[in-house]
Amino acid sequence: MTAPVLYGFWRSLATFRVRVALNLKGLEARETSIDIFNGAQYDPEFMAVNPMSAVPALVEEGQAALTQSLAIIEYLDETHPAPPLLPPTPRGRAEARALALMVAADAHPLVVPRVRNYLSGVLGLDEPARNAWIAHWSRAALAALEQRLAGRPGPWCMGEQLTLADICLATHVAGAKLTGIDLTDFPASLAIAERALALEPFARAHPLRQAGAPAR
Ligand SMILES: N[C@@H](CCC(=O)N[C@@H](CS)C(=O)NCC(=O)O)C(=O)O
Known part of the structure; x- marks a missing residue:
């Protein structure tokens, strides 16, 4: 079977x-870049893939696109169970998903290009004000995560098992570092x-390791 197409962008968290999920599971995907810094998410061809004008979208041969990173990761986890990215118990899964959603549902949507562009283009925020907005919401999620994670035995959010929560936390932290946020x-x-982030599946997936990223 042909590897699926992953519509993405180097800087997209x-x-x-x-x-990361694909790498952890040893799965291939052919990444196609949608330049969300230059409006390519609004090209009609891409909007037919994802009417939300956002990456990622995963397209398997002959199938409609899957969108929403967490839905895609859970799909990969169900279709390729090893290694599992969710805990074995209902309670554990609820906790892991809650931590993941603190990043993916509560914080990240506030700092994506469409919101940043609205802040500057429609509301007239200058760059320092816009950066303060980004830092505020990124740090708000981290403060809540810190309260949840401090004192846990580790090594991962949910203990011995690396889960979806670690993927969301690590990518959020990597993004905050790229933005220069004090952690x-x-x-x-x-x-x-x-x-x-020191693990190979995370390191290889890092924004700065992707095609189109600025040379370091
Ligand atoms: N909740 C979605 C978020 C998708 C999203 O907003 N992606 C960003 C890049 S990280 C994007 O494509 N933004 C385009 C824009 O804001 O115009 C997910 O987790 O997949």
């Missing part, structure tokens, strides 16, 4: 999440994220 107030979150 939601795509980063899916790349010293969040030592427990940072420790887990750095542990994860």
Whole structure:
């Protein structure tokens, strides 16, 4: 079977999440870049793939596109169970999903290009104000995660098993670092994220390792 197409963008944290899951499971995908910094998400051809004008989207041969990084990751987890990315118990799964959603549902949507563009283009925020917005919401999620994670035995959010929660935490921390956000107030979150980002499946998926990323 042909490898699926992953519509993504080097800097996209939601795509980063899916790349990590693919790598952890040893799955291939052919990534097609949609330049969301230059409006390619609004090309009619891509909007036919995802009417939300956002990446990632995963297209398997002969199938409609799957969108929403967490839905894609759970689909991959169900179709390719090893290694599992959710805990074995209902309670554990609810906790892991809650941590993941703190990033993917509560924080990340507030800092994506469509929101940043609205803040500057429609509401007239200048760059320092817009950056303050981004830092505020990124740090708000980290403060809540820190409260949840401090004192846990580790090495991962949910203990011995690396889960969806670690994927969301680590990609959020990597994004915050790229934005220059100070993370010293969040030592427990940072420790887990750095542990994860040092793993090859995370490192290979990092935005700065993707085609189109600026040379370091
Ligand atoms: N909840 C979605 C978020 C998708 C999303 O907003 N992706 C960003 C990149 S990380 C995007 O494509 N943004 C385009 C825009 O904001 O115009 C997911 O987790 O997949």
